[in-house]
Every structure is written in C-alpha cells, then in structure tokens.
Amino acid sequence: MTKFSDLNLDAKVLKAVADTGYETPTPIQAGAIPPALEGRDVLGIAQTGTGKTASFTLPMITLLGRGRARARMPRSLVLAPTRELAAQVAENFDAYAKYTKLTKALLIGGTSFKEQDALIDKGVDVLIATPGRLIDHFERGKLILSDVKIMVVDEADRMLDMGFIPDIERIFQMTPFTRQTLFFSATMAPEIERITNTFLSSPAKVEVARAATTGENIKQGVVIFEGSTKAKADREKRDLLRALIDAEGDACTNAIIFCNRKSDVDTVAKSLSKHGYDAAPIHGDLDQSHRTRTLEGFRDGTLRFLVASDVAARGLDIPAVTHVFNFDVPSHAEDYVHRIGRTGRAGRKGTAIMICAPRDVKNLEDVERLVQTTIPRLDNPTGTTPAEASETEAAPAAATEDKPKRTRSRSRRKDSPKPDESAPTASPRTPDPAAATEDAQTVAEDIHTEPAAKAPSQPRAAQTTEEPQSDAPKGGRSSRGGRGRARGGNDQREGQSNDKGGHGRAVVGMGEDVPDFIAKSFAERGAG
Structure with a gap:
C-alpha cells in the first residue's frame, strides 16, 4: 500500500500531513502527485470528497519550496468557482505549508479590495481566487500574472455551470505558455474536454473512478412526494423533511439541506427554526462575513443544520457531516454528485436522502442516468402515499360531478325546442x-x-x-x-x-x- 512517504514530497510537507492524522493517500492523491512533482500537466477526474484538494496543494508546496515571490507577481494560481471552495483551499494550504515560509493571498468577493491589494503588493507565492475577483484586480492594474509557474483549476465542471468558462480562457491567456497546469473535476462535460485539449499539454490523466460516480460509502434514498393539494404542497413538503430528520434519530448528528432556490433556503431554514431545529441558511445573497460565521458554527458543532443553495455544494470539507438532505432534486444532474459528496468524506459512512415532487421526476431520471444506478425508493414517514393524495383530491371532484351542471347561456340553445307558432293563445285568466x-x-x-x-x-x-327577434346588439x-x-x-x-x-x-x-x-x-x- 502506498504511503505519503513514498510520493517524494518535501520533508516539511510530510510532517504537516502527519500532523493532520493522514497516513495513506487516497487513489486520486496517489495517482496525481507523482506526475505533478515531475512538472507534467495533470487532468484529474474523481468523485467529490476523495481528496482532490490535497492532490494539488501538496505537490505545489513542494515545488514552490525554492524561490521567492515578487510584488504583484504570484508564483502560482488556484482558481475556484465559489468563495467557500476558495476559502477551503486556503485552509488546506495553511495546514500543509505551516512549516514553510510560503505566503498566500485569498481574492474573493465580499472582502475589502484594499486589504487584498496590500497582500499582493508584498508578494505571494500562492494566489487563491475566484475568476471574477481575479479579473477585477488584473484590470485595475494591481496584478501581474506573467510569473505564474503553476496554475490549478479546481471543480472545472462547476466553472462551466456558473458561466466562468470565458473568464477561465481569458485567464489562461494572461499566464505564460510554459506554466504547469493541474485540472481537476468530478465530471467531464464536452466543453471541459475542449478546454483541456486547448490549454493542457500532454496531460497525465488520472481517473480513479468513472466520471460522475458517487461514493460507495454513501447510503442513498429518495422519497416520492405528492401534496394533497397544490396550496398545501409546500407546507407538507417541509413537514416531510422534518419527519425524515426525526426518522434518522441519533444517527443524524448534523446535516446539510440543499434547496434549488435561494428563497426556499430562507423559508426552509425559518421553518426548521420555528419547529425547534437548530438551523441557519447560507446562499449567495448573504454577505461574506455572515456566510463565514455560519460555516464556522456548523464546523465547530454549534449549528446542527445548514440549509444551503448550490453555492455551498462545492468546497465544504467538513468530515463529520453525517447526512445530506436534498429538499429539491437538483436541476443539473452533476450537482447531485457534489451535493451528496458533502457526506461520507475521508472514508466515513454517510446518508443522502432526497425528496422528489411530481415536477422533479424528469430531473430524477437525469440524475439516475448520470450515476448509472437506480436510487432506492423510501417510504414516506408521514404515512401519506402519492396514491392516497390523489384519492383525496379525486373525492371532492367526484362529489362535484354528481351535482347537475349549471351554466349561464347568453343565447338560445340550438337544440332547445321551438315554441309552436300555431298553438292557440290562452284566454285571459286570473293567475293562480x-x-x-x-x-x-x-x-x-x-x-x-x-x-x-x-x-x-x-x-x-x-x-x-x-x-x-330584436335588433339589439349582443350582450x-x-x-x-x-x-x-x-x-x-x-x-x-x-x-x-x-x-x-x-x-x-x-x-x-x-x-x-x-x-x-x-x-x-x-x-x-x-x-x-
């Protein structure tokens, strides 16, 4: 079995890895680190939660051990799609580079430009950034990328989903042609493959699992849900979520609950809190300081439930997450892989449960087609089945059909009988x-x-x-x-x-x- 000591990493890096408690590299780490240390381009494909971040931070720290950064000219660049993922990479770098003198800067939205400029002016060895904020600094003349020796693109498929591909191509053109490129993703869309063919030179392809597969240590399930009425469906769906949480009992020590819309994130978090569950929302409309405090509370265990949009599906490396609840079936099938990858990390067991409403059936089919497996169907713990809900709706309809139909006719029906003009006219009489x-x-x-x-x-x-007949107009x-x-x-x-x-x-x-x-x-x- 391969050990970290067999990968030719720097002694200071090995010491830092030992401090974290890891002894054996994951398959993606064992496959990607050796060619990266040789200076080759690397294309890494592995499901989320398998240690891709260490696959590039460990060789990067080793390769940057010699040399010194100049002002505004970082020696390496790491691109991440979201603030949370960029911050996660920065934390990994701090953990593995603590015995070295390497410096870093984190360029993400929601923080001061002035503070970030001050770090860049001092010179940094590793620049970790989201594409938008990086281009902002470059266009303001505060950043020069001509000295980048190593460039990393993390979660490339998420970059595609978020529309960052044009920015990525532009950033590639800002960096030297001689740079070393490390490209990591959990899935490989055709557009991603095109970029790798354009900007990577004879990369070492490391694919430790079929693209878009889910971890075998994650127990999956889906509950088919149908509300009794359209007006009550949203409330009943939140009732079902709480019932699913309660059904897991003590096994559910904490959980991330994913929603497709930001408005639903706030609504679900508020509903859980109202019913006594310790929950808080996190999505892109919240300011960075609020998001940071919420994540810290979830990491240290003071917050049990994190209700999140897909902005948090990538980059949350919290090993102790026991459950993931998909309140909605994700609109993009690839997001399912990343969502449930927040649990079952670092070899632990995890549980992922999803709620599928009638409007989400097509998305569920897309997910099962992507992961090439049928997700097991679970019983509804509230005791209401879709068939019963349909019967409940059908009962009032059947009662309505028994009643005679009433209409307002504005004209004489064609099929109604015409009076007989030849009939004799009744003589005047006293009306009864x-x-x-x-x-x-x-x-x-x-x-x-x-x-x-x-x-x-x-x-x-x-x-x-x-x-x-009257000549009066109709109506x-x-x-x-x-x-x-x-x-x-x-x-x-x-x-x-x-x-x-x-x-x-x-x-x-x-x-x-x-x-x-x-x-x-x-x-x-x-x-x-």
Missing part, C-alpha cells in the same frame, strides 16, 4: 298564486340549468308565443335567452287581472303578497 311561483322557478331553471336536463312539462300560455338584456323569455312572458300577460284589484299586469313570483306600491306602479303603467 301557486302557478305564479312555479313560473318564477321555471325561469330561474331556464337561466341556470341546461335545457336537456329539464323534465318535460305541460305548455303554458307564456310559452306559446315566440318572442320577436344586451333582450339578447339573453332566459331573461328574454321571462320578459316576453310578462308582456303576454298585459291586460290580465290579479289578486290586487285587477290591474293590467300580473306580478309574477310574489304570490298573494304583492306590495301596494308595486301594484300601483303596474296600474299606472297599464293606464298609460
């Missing part, structure tokens, strides 16, 4: 109160109920005469099928008597209780 009430109910049914659903009834005088009251017929029926009762003194028109729908002021009004209109 019960019949008047029945007429009003029939009119209401004409307005609200499909004609086909009506029971056949005996023709009445109000139905024997067809309403004359006017006379064009409404139901209301037009109701008005026509009243017009035909012109001259009929009623119970309130034999006035000219009958008052339909009030029975025997017609108020005097209405009767009087009808009498005046009849007289006119």
